[in-house]
Amino acid sequence: MNAPLFSAQILGQLFGAEGLLATLYMTLVSTLIAYVIGLPLGLLLVVTNADGIRPAHTFNSILGGIINIFRSVPFLIMVVVLVPVTRFLAGRIIGPTAMIVSLVVASAPYIARMVESSAKEVDRGVIEASLSMGASPWQVVFKVIVPEAVPSLITGATIVTTTILSYSAMAGILGAGGLGAIAINYGYYRGRRDIMWFALILTILVVQLIQELGNVLARRTDRRIR
Amino acid sequence: MGEPIIQIHDLTKTFGSGEGAVTALEHIDLSVERGETFGIIGLSGAGKSTLVRCINLLERPTDGSVIVDGSDMTALTEKELRTARRSIGMIFQGFNLLMQRTALDNVCFPLELEGTPKKEAREKALKLLGTVGLADRAGAYPAQLSGGQKQRVAIARALSTDPKVLLCDEATSALDPTTTLSILELLKRLNAELGVTVVVITHEMKVVERICNRVAIIADSHIVESGPVGEVFCHPRTAAAKQLISPRSGPRAEFGGKERIYRITFDGTTSDRPVVADMVLACGEPVNIWFADTKDIDGKAYGHMLVQLPNDPISAGRMLGYLDEHHISYEEANDR
Numbered sequence: 001m002n003a004p005l006f007s008a009q010i011l012g013q014l015f016g017a018e019g020l021l022a023t024l025y026m027t028l029v030s031t032l033i034a035y036v037i038g039l040p041l042g043l044l045l046v047v048t049n050a051d052g053i054r055p056a057h058t059f060n061s062i063l064g065g066i067i068n069i070f071r072s073v074p075f076l077i078m079v080v081v082l083v084p085v086t087r088f089l090a091g092r093i094i095g096p097t098a099m100i101v102s103l104v105v106a107s108a109p110y111i112a113r114m115v116e117s118s119a120k121e122v123d124r125g126v127i128e129a130s131l132s133m134g135a136s137p138w139q140v141v142f143k144v145i146v147p148e149a150v151p152s153l154i155t156g157a158t159i160v161t162t163t164i165l166s167y168s169a170m171a172g173i174l175g176a177g178g179l180g181a182i183a184i185n186y187g188y189y190r191g192r193r194d195i196m197w198f199a200l201i202l203t204i205l206v207v208q209l210i211q212e213l214g215n216v217l218a219r220r221t222d223r224r225i226r
Numbered sequence: 227m228g229e230p231i232i233q234i235h236d237l238t239k240t241f242g243s244g245e246g247a248v249t250a251l252e253h254i255d256l257s258v259e260r261g262e263t264f265g266i267i268g269l270s271g272a273g274k275s276t277l278v279r280c281i282n283l284l285e286r287p288t289d290g291s292v293i294v295d296g297s298d299m300t301a302l303t304e305k306e307l308r309t310a311r312r313s314i315g316m317i318f319q320g321f322n323l324l325m326q327r328t329a330l331d332n333v334c335f336p337l338e339l340e341g342t343p344k345k346e347a348r349e350k351a352l353k354l355l356g357t358v359g360l361a362d363r364a365g366a367y368p369a370q371l372s373g374g375q376k377q378r379v380a381i382a383r384a385l386s387t388d389p390k391v392l393l394c395d396e397a398t399s400a401l402d403p404t405t406t407l408s409i410l411e412l413l414k415r416l417n418a419e420l421g422v423t424v425v426v427i428t429h430e431m432k433v434v435e436r437i438c439n440r441v442a443i444i445a446d447s448h449i450v451e452s453g454p455v456g457e458v459f460c461h462p463r464t465a466a467a468k469q470l471i472s473p474r475s476g477p478r479a480e481f482g483g484k485e486r487i488y489r490i491t492f493d494g495t496t497s498d499r500p501v502v503a504d505m506v507l508a509c510g511e512p513v514n515i516w517f518a519d520t521k522d523i524d525g526k527a528y529g530h531m532l533v534q535l536p537n538d539p540i541s542a543g544r545m546l547g548y549l550d551e552h553h554i555s556y557e558e559a560n561d562r
Contacts, residue, residue, distance in 0.1 A: 132315075132316040133339055133383075134308040134312040147324070148326050223368075
């Protein structure tokens, strides 16, 4: 409890399954699952949009409305609201695995909007050209829109991942574990500012790493430059 | 020749409905013969792009029929329509290449949509890139190609499914004059060698003159005139045709008072070029010739000419710039 910052006990907590590892686990698994839900939703938004390849006004409005509702709920309130769902899906309501449920529900609608905006950047003329070559709507989505939007999708995924990371840190106050929980528990409740700062710096480093990785990937996949 | 490949009958296209409805095309009748190069010319907003999109049903006509190679396009199911579109190639003003694919993969793309085996598709695409003169750029991405090269890739891509018809929507409008000519020559050659019927949409007279057998003039949503290019261009009957063919309708340059008069001196070095005529053509504005006195000495032109430049300072400045650029000496002579 009163161990110095640079002791095996504290460092073990910071880097181990209670700290850094928990944060990475929550962030990466949540991002992955949230994309499985958010990516198709975002593509559906674009396809059914008024100027999309399969306009469906009512469907688009309802889907857009639902996404907006989910995005309006503040994250911490979302965690509380989802307690029964979390208990059902994860079997418990605290710990990193339980928090993944809330992180996915909160970020999937956000991802849908990010994907929608990336897909909308694809030149309308290119889509028209592929239709003129006899492409089916399915082919337009998966052979034109998605591959053409890859650099922008990666940039979006970078933003999403760092946002989920910051949510997961916030969730530390509700028993998520991870670096955020350590920062709050030691820094706020026990006055150990040194541990709080160290957890914070670790979090910043992880964000920088994700951002840099995203930038490099987006640049490498972008054939429009050079 | 003589057998129609595209027949458009009483086609009308209206965008929107109710009071906000806009009629883009009205009662269009058009027939394109197999193997010909057909031009559709009109000013922007006349409806020509909508018309070409009605041929492969990128736009669905509000009324009327479109028959391509014997099948009524408006009556096809979605699946049949996709198959029919594969026999109608299309190229665009903005090229519309897939930016994340190489030139070769762009040409492979329509074959990939059809499910052609990859190896077969690549062989065919390479051959087509050779046909359009880009065999050495197969691995380049569109961003690494010039406008003319991009359009060549787009042409190769449009031809990969062996279409019977090639629709060109303002295909040269984004290109410079030299590149435009080379693309037009390519289209002409493909028409002759492959027998593909070419439909060209343009606002430029020179495009039609250069490659088309027959032409239709479209104005205010209607086809106002059509026929063999020579006939229509030599004897335009309607006001719209006359306006397109002799575009003298733009604001004429104005000249006033005794301002902007320049003396151009010929010192024998420019005798092989029509200097003043070139300048007028390059700047797109006329000059007012006040006086000229030139002598032919030993095959070289010596003398001087007094010309008045247009009142518009931008045009005048451009002309002086032209003279400077071509090292022709001049001086202001407003006191005359």
